[in-house]
Amino acid sequence: MSGRKIGEVILDLQHISLRFGGVKALTDISFDVKEHEIRAIIGPNGAGKSSMLNVINGVYHPQEGKITFHGEERAKMEPHQAAMQGISRTFQNIALFKGMSVLDNIMTGRITKMKANFLEQAIHLGRARREELAHRAKVEEVIDFLEIQHIRKTPVGRLPYGLQKRVELGRALAAEPSMLLLDEPMAGMNVEEKQDMCRFILDVNDQFGTTIVLIEHDMGVVMDISDRVVVLDYGKKIGDGTPDEVRNNEEVISAYLGVSH
């Protein structure tokens, strides 16, 4: 890795428990994320990985535990507040705005930074107009970065799967997040698409210094790009450490491969 320096803890989760009625999705999970690192969350299906991301950006509210982000402790907050604080995410099943073009999708990612109200926009003079142009320039930077210039005016519904995933990453990046949550960014991709996506993730981390929390099933990728890995199983944390430590963890091996009795 280049001059990338892993900093202090910026996100700290303590004793998080999340229940849906009688179903325990997460039980007493604690881990932290340091600035600039790539932190992977792995585990078998139904282990609670996506729920964990949903807790971090406020979609789900855990019954117990506390979350500290950038030194601020929070009990409960809404997703749009998380967005304001600089947390962006992508989804496991692509959640793009299908009826809009690539450009509009990525422009939407900058919505928290746009200040003109609807009346100014209706008249489209002054601030609204300046803002639209300034943000367009920023969005074009993201488009250049992700190498999707040729499809900027295409409605996203018409794009192939791999490109849709890339556009979704673009929409998250447009917000210039300090922390990026990626839910299976490489699911369903072929080898080349995975390589491209890995390159983009590493570049984002390297060039923009963005902290990345990532869920991924491809162990090769996870072990390759992440700094530290959390392993969940049935809503409990069973391992935490560098890829090497996790690889040799007895409990992790048994969760993935099973044990002989």
Added chain:
Amino acid sequence: MLYREAGQFKSSYTSDQQIFPIRQDRIGIMLLLLVAFVLVPGMADEYWLKGILIPFLVFSLAALGLNILTGYAGQLSLGSAAFMAVGAFASYNFMLRIDGMPLLVAFALGGVMAALVGIVFGLPSLRIKGFYLAVATLAAQFFIIWLLTKVSWFSNDSTSGVISAQEMEIFGYVFDSPESKYLLVLSIVTVMALMAKNMVRGAVGRAWMAVRDMDVAAEVIGIRIMHTKLLAFAVSSFYCGVAGALYAYAYIGTVEPEGFNLDLSFKILFMIIIGGVGSISGAFLGSAFIVLLPIFLDVLVQDVFAGLLPPSIASNLQLMVFGGLIIFFLIVEPHGLARLWQITKEKLRLWPFPH
């Protein structure tokens, strides 16, 4: 061959983000506005102005309002006519009860009243979606019409709630001729259509479409769902409200609450379905279709088939053909006339070559 964009290069984001990025489109819209503002008032007779063009414009405005709510923000509504009624009756009362109230301010205030009522009846949208929301907006339709009929204060104690719109006067000029009424309506509709276009191509339009397409993702991006949905209801109802005021003042003259019944709401909904959901031009195309086609069929049946058919069949034939055509259009192009127009333009860019 005329419709080519070859050689038109965009060298700034300003030129790429204008409403009509292709030069031919800009010329086309200029010509259209020129015809509408200059040629039509001079050439069209009274029947065309009063019977066709003014209602076409008024319904276009209402359809524009509904399209903002349903087409862009994805919230189905069956209450458009009720919001038109609020606009009409509110403007009437502002004119009646406040001395020296300027006409355009009364229209705007009528729109604002409709917007406030729209926000109240938009509250269920925070919890329910789709057909269930449509049923909830029916409450607005029935309740508002009932209220305007029951409380005679709204119609200045006239019998059965009928109101007669006051004379339209701006700075001493009285709009009483069909030409002047047409030009007034046309100006208001043009300005409001431009504002609608600006909104839907800006951040607020993207927020509406984001909520329509994927509300969870929209929320995670930082869009406040409640604010966005209620704003859509407010803006949409404002447009319907102004359309209602124009309906009363420039088109009918004397209206009763029952004139804004569910039939009218459905008519406006059909306009956006046929014209194109989520398109500004679709509101105009749909309105033209719904206003013009019955008249065209009428002429056809009466003049061409006159004497061939008994009158009872002739009058029903028109309805049957109308219904059949709606179904035909929806099968051929479910995205409406605006989409057909768009496809035609894309084909024209290449014509006469196949690729």
